[in-house]
Amino acid sequence: MISSRRYTLTLSCPDRVGIVAAVSGFFAQHRGWIIEASYHTDHETQRFFMRQEILADSLSINLAEFRTQFQDLADEFKMDWHISDSAQKKRLVILVSKQDHCLNDLLYRWRSREMVVDIPCVISNHEELRSFVEWHGIPYFHVVMSDKNAAFNQIASLFEQHRGDVFVLARFMQIVPPDFCNRYSGRIINIHHSFLPSFIGAKPYHQAYQRGVKLIGATCHYVTRELDAGPIIEQDTVRVDHGDSVEDMVRYGRDIEKTVLARGLRYHIEDRVLICGNKTIVFR
Amino acid sequence: MISSRRYTLTLSCPDRVGIVAAVSGFFAQHRGWIIEASYHTDHETQRFFMRQEILADSLSINLAEFRTQFQDLADEFKMDWHISDSAQKKRLVILVSKQDHCLNDLLYRWRSREMVVDIPCVISNHEELRSFVEWHGIPYFHVVMSDKNAAFNQIASLFEQHRGDVFVLARFMQIVPPDFCNRYSGRIINIHHSFLPSFIGAKPYHQAYQRGVKLIGATCHYVTRELDAGPIIEQDTVRVDHGDSVEDMVRYGRDIEKTVLARGLRYHIEDRVLICGNKTIVFR
């Protein structure tokens, strides 16, 4: 990872010969210095996916000019494409309930500048975490969940008002309404406390305990209408044994939930995640 | 692990004060040198589980005397108990189909004396692996699967005739009939090529590929009437990514299937696995 300003181009298009040549030719023509490049072809859809990171200062044209000139090439190849600027920090709106291990972890990564993002606000259905969040100088909003539709309308308003880029459900523990999922498709990231697709829904550690599994896990995924069934970004597991109670599993689980969410979120923030149907391509 | 001759006592009984004192007192009285001792209380059933390994030569009584004298103590505490002698090798009857990576691994561990067992025969529903098995000097039996009941009767006969202790389904790929499962309850060990309870049944790597998981796994478990739902002995996972095809997953999977089966089987052979309902206690 280089700390200089970078542009990150991500795109997908029908696979054919010459895509890499065309795109890298375009960059070369404008003196763009490629720092990192990744490609993938999905064999089921015959669709090609690409991510390129370019040193911003190396480019002989500015971003606006880039957008205009690249569109011709994109049209020719029928590309869906997007370019982002590392100088433009992503804005994370964090949703939490009462459990704060993921929140504590994310706020530390933010305040230590390991994770280069803006956190315009934290939203919760409880009051408990207000003082900790506000100590960081971040606004905290309490949304009452009694009327769920009203609550999610309020959440959407806060997100728009704070110009959010992505929702992070840091153990939010509330099921997100389908229309909200649709509206923010690919922009809601959840951490689920099991190794999906095992143990969907409530109390996954209890389910894991009952089944007697020898590893437990955590899954970072995009939220879709179907519960715990959206595209998976990152997962990990940790060993347990017969001596571990549900409480022990909860404790071990917290440590992997934190790291899996932090890794998945980082991939999203760095535009490393491309969604392909119900799966992800993660260009690490 | 000590290579001297050992007796291994395993037991379970209702939990109360004084069990360890009584059992270790019994050993001390007969000069039994304890090499390894493990305990566990299952909090749901309030049942106590114990495993003790004793140096055979240290004991002032022989195994027959032990059995007689220990029964009084066992009665007092309402123990289910079992004692095994490391000089009496466990007899593994291996069932295979065409895929031979687990078979190759087990036979290597056997011939290198890493796994101290007898393998009186290998049974298969195909002819393919005969020459490799017979090169090891192990009898190979081909059982035709067209009539499933007849086939499993034949398998049971071969097992009895060869005085088998445990069946190892080393990628056998056949569903075991319920009455066979019941008859050999706790004596049929399977390796399933997924992280259970995810991806039960056929083609788990295809299922994993479709779901887009970021880790795949393998599970060693006892076979029960319900498909892929028996007590889990051992599991492990390995990382995959979007670039991995189903064939790549199959290839990575083979490596964890081998090690998970070998570890689970070793625990069983060393009497480290106690079954508690649909879960296992594994005293590693």
Added chain:
Amino acid sequence: MISSRRYTLTLSCPDRVGIVAAVSGFFAQHRGWIIEASYHTDHETQRFFMRQEILADSLSINLAEFRTQFQDLADEFKMDWHISDSAQKKRLVILVSKQDHCLNDLLYRWRSREMVVDIPCVISNHEELRSFVEWHGIPYFHVVMSDKNAAFNQIASLFEQHRGDVFVLARFMQIVPPDFCNRYSGRIINIHHSFLPSFIGAKPYHQAYQRGVKLIGATCHYVTRELDAGPIIEQDTVRVDHGDSVEDMVRYGRDIEKTVLARGLRYHIEDRVLICGNKTIVFR
């Protein structure tokens, strides 16, 4: 793990027949309910090590009576022994420099009551972390390192004055003087940012980068006179590749440093670590 009040007995003595019987007999006689028991024999020294956790309320005698009566048994077997009371929280004195990822992690585990300890003070050779520590209501002491002997005398005074039980070097980055190591032998826990014995001393991530290793690690160990050579309590590793810069390694490393220190410290706090020469026995 059970949250009820527990006594934890740890001991070591020359190995012989009857130790377990004697100790568990002693507990049974006083109605002590054993929650957890672990044994180990070190074959090089023929020394036996034991740890037993007993439910405090089950015991028919109090802790003072226990100490008196157990001494006879301890004398007979020539035991070094210790009993601790879970109601008596261990007192951690944390030493830090400027890097605060381990500190943030420990303080979170403390304030979320995952780690049941007292933290009477934090000592640093810098001012930077004062406000964060004081927000937790924990006193913060700044010790100037220009005169190293004076500084460590001051640290020892603060430790004594605050009745510390154990020092935690949470990335303290200062070499501890030999006489200080001796004085607090077995009571100074350090996190070293490499997989020891690889990359002893300064800048281990740079050393790892230069050597081109494919995994980096972290090690939690007791501090002794010889730099980074004390008894190891816990270690872990994480995968890196040619694309990772030293800065990436530092970032990955922070996550394993935190978890390795937290795990190692937990083992120490729960009296699960017994020192045997330059090695540890960790009864997990």
Added chain:
Amino acid sequence: MISSRRYTLTLSCPDRVGIVAAVSGFFAQHRGWIIEASYHTDHETQRFFMRQEILADSLSINLAEFRTQFQDLADEFKMDWHISDSAQKKRLVILVSKQDHCLNDLLYRWRSREMVVDIPCVISNHEELRSFVEWHGIPYFHVVMSDKNAAFNQIASLFEQHRGDVFVLARFMQIVPPDFCNRYSGRIINIHHSFLPSFIGAKPYHQAYQRGVKLIGATCHYVTRELDAGPIIEQDTVRVDHGDSVEDMVRYGRDIEKTVLARGLRYHIEDRVLICGNKTIVFR
């Protein structure tokens, strides 16, 4: 991984703008369908490394024409380059001593066609493994080590005579003479039974046991003049604890030695490993 015939181009050259454009332009011009592409810049040397896999049938020119025409481009960019043809299987000459777990593993991967290579012969300083190797139809040569120079001359002769591409030291347990290392630089792959740079030289598991580490490892690396100090291709670790004897470590170690060697070797065979000074770039 695609099973169709592929060409794999690997190259390195001084870093500058336009390399990717030039190479991918060259492929596009000749209708070459890129299956996989990987790049890396070494920031210390400012050298650029690339690997491209092309579908052989897609190319409008044959390999001889490719070589001629690509040379112009290579000259312009001062490239060191190499192109290989998947139809041309790599020829592995395996050296073994008496320990056969890695040999058994490699021969299985070869005979199950998981590893698509030729094994023209196996060379050993002992007779023990002859029958197992010959059962596979592979010639076995016994080389006496009493005169080490003569022995390695004989090994070199056998390698040349069998048109070997790479030596695999599958637990060969002999130190390779410096001039032999130089002659076959980048073509001798060893598996060392420790996590290098820890525990260089003889009996690493004994060293690990003495140091009391909590993880042990294995390292696959290219052999150079300096013992166990060549470029590392792959490593892994496995957890041990105080209860594990040296023999237990040896047993666990065998399993990671096998998989680490198999993975490292696979990377080499698929031309995924580029050497950069004393480090490797592994394009997985």
